Amino acid sequence: LVPTAHTAGLSSVIRKKLMGYVGFANLPNQVHRKSVRKGFQFTAMVVGESGLGKSTLINTLFNTTLYPPKEPISPAADRPKTVAIESIGADIEENGVRLHLTVVDTPGFGDFVNNDDSWKPIVENIESRFDSYLEQENRVNRTKIVDNRVHACLYFIQPTGHSLKQLDIEFMRRLHTKVNLIPIIAKSDTLTDEEVTEFKERILSDIAHHNIHIFQAPTYDNEDEETIAEAEEIAGKIPFAVVGSDRLVNTPDGRQVRGRAYPWGVVEVDNEEHCDFVKLRQMLVRTYMEELREYTNDVLYENWRTEKLLSMGVAQDSSVFKEINPAARLQEERVLHDTKLQKMEAEMKMVFQQKVQEKEAKLKQSEEELYARHKEMKDALEKQRADLEDKKRKIESGRPLTPEKSSTTRKKGFLRT
Numbered sequence: 001l002v003p004t005a006h007t008a009g010l011s012s013v014i015r016k017k018l019m020g021y022v023g024f025a026n027l028p029n030q031v032h033r034k035s036v037r038k039g040f041q042f043t044a045m046v047v048g049e050s051g052l053g054k055s056t057l058i059n060t061l062f063n064t065t066l067y068p069p070k071e072p073i074s075p076a077a078d079r080p081k082t083v084a085i086e087s088i089g090a091d092i093e094e095n096g097v098r099l100h101l102t103v104v105d106t107p108g109f110g111d112f113v114n115n116d117d118s119w120k121p122i123v124e125n126i127e128s129r130f131d132s133y134l135e136q137e138n139r140v141n142r143t144k145i146v147d148n149r150v151h152a153c154l155y156f157i158q159p160t161g162h163s164l165k166q167l168d169i170e171f172m173r174r175l176h177t178k179v180n181l182i183p184i185i186a187k188s189d190t191l192t193d194e195e196v197t198e199f200k201e202r203i204l205s206d207i208a209h210h211n212i213h214i215f216q217a218p219t220y221d222n223e224d225e226e227t228i229a230e231a232e233e234i235a236g237k238i239p240f241a242v243v244g245s246d247r248l249v250n251t252p253d254g255r256q257v258r259g260r261a262y263p264w265g266v267v268e269v270d271n272e273e274h275c276d277f278v279k280l281r282q283m284l285v286r287t288y289m290e291e292l293r294e295y296t297n298d299v300l301y302e303n304w305r306t307e308k309l310l311s312m313g314v315a316q317d318s319s320v321f322k323e324i325n326p327a328a329r330l331q332e333e334r335v336l337h338d339t340k341l342q343k344m345e346a347e348m349k350m351v352f353q354q355k356v357q358e359k360e361a362k363l364k365q366s367e368e369e370l371y372a373r374h375k376e377m378k379d380a381l382e383k384q385r386a387d388l389e390d391k392k393r394k395i396e397s398g399r400p401l402t403p404e405k406s407s408t409t410r411k412k413g414f415l416r417t
């Protein structure tokens with residue numbers, strides 16, 4: 001065997017032909033077996049206004065009744081006042097491959113008079129899932145990490161035929177750096193083919209205008225033409241105009257298909273000429289589920305994690321030595337801790353000073369008020385005294401009788417009457 005040129009510090013690799021079968025060609029099979037044994041976890045979030053067919057589409061996508069049929073719509077008073085986050089989990093199996101699927105629903109989104117903050121609880125939920133993953137990674141024992149991160153977010157756009165609403169743009173702007181966004185035109189059977197094409201164009205131009213990043217099927221240089229063509233085909237259908245139905249209907253030519261029956265015909269869910277459901281399933285499940293998981297882990301979570309750690313004051317390791325030297329790490333942590341303490345102390349001092357200043361200002365104000373009231377009362381008393389003096393003077397000058405005499409006279413007068 002000729003070694004690679006690592007020791008010499010060169011990056012070139014010497015290719016060698018093997019003299020016989022060694023066995024590492026079997027590596028993909030080993031990975032396959034292991035993955036099948038472990039099973040897979042996938043979390044999809046569905047967001048969109050009420051009644052756009054979210055539950056129906058999830059049931060259609062995974063070919064199961066994950067969401068039971070809905071009760072009749074309750075009166076507005078019963079509805080939650082904020083966007084709620086609910087998740088449903090299910091273990092599904094196909095040809096021996098197990099998938100633990102979690103669907104996160106967001107009832108209430110876009111259903112209020114004021115929907116300005118509808119995106120907030122959703123961002124918080126996505127971040128808390130990142131938090132939980134980070135916390136598990138930092139544990140001493142991390143053999144059983146549960147991945148609850150949201151791997152894809154299906155955003156349902158109302159089939160208005162116009163363009164994106166402010167609510168849609170705001171949501172996508174806030175979420176596109178935290179989750180793989182997959183925009184969907186809901187209930188596309190309510191639009192004609194031309195309307196769908198024009199609507200898609202307007203949506204894409206809005207998305208580009210607002211620099212929103214939506215998930216695209218990736219292509220790699222060394223991939224075959226077929227895979228590249230498939231990725232292009234999928235990309236060409238975004239935003240997916242879908243039709244959902246978990247019921248079987250009979251077509252005029254006698255077939256039983258999943259679809260929606262109308263007086264004028266049947267819309268088939270799995271027919272690519274009728275809607276983009278097949279392409280959506282290909283993107284989300286058949287071809288790119290692993291890519292969605294990988295992008296979430298390698299890009300979205302990684303960016304969030306870096307930002308989070310930097311904001312907590314954790315500095316990037318500058319040398320490998322620090323990574324492997326626990327003493328250096330301890331020292332670094334101590335410095336960080338001290339800096340944090342100093343920062344907290346300074347903040348506390350500042351708050352204390354601020355409070356003292358506020359108290360002083362309040363005291364000064366009440367002192368001034370007290371002084372003004374005192375002055376007011378003094379002036380009033382002074383005026384009263386002057387009035388009384390004046391009265392006294394008048395009485396003394398006009399009626400020279402002593403007070404005793406005058407009272408006797410009044411008494412006599414009273415007796416006479």
Ligand code: GTP
Nearest residue numbers: 049050051052053054055056070187188242243244
């Ligand atoms: P909430 O749970 O209230 O948020 O509703 P949802 O978005 O989950 O909608 P759901 O799946 O309950 O569907 C609402 C209604 O729309 C049901 O009567 C469905 O049969 C119907 N529906 C679902 N998908 C489609 C579709 O693609 N086209 C049409 N025309 N109707 C649909």
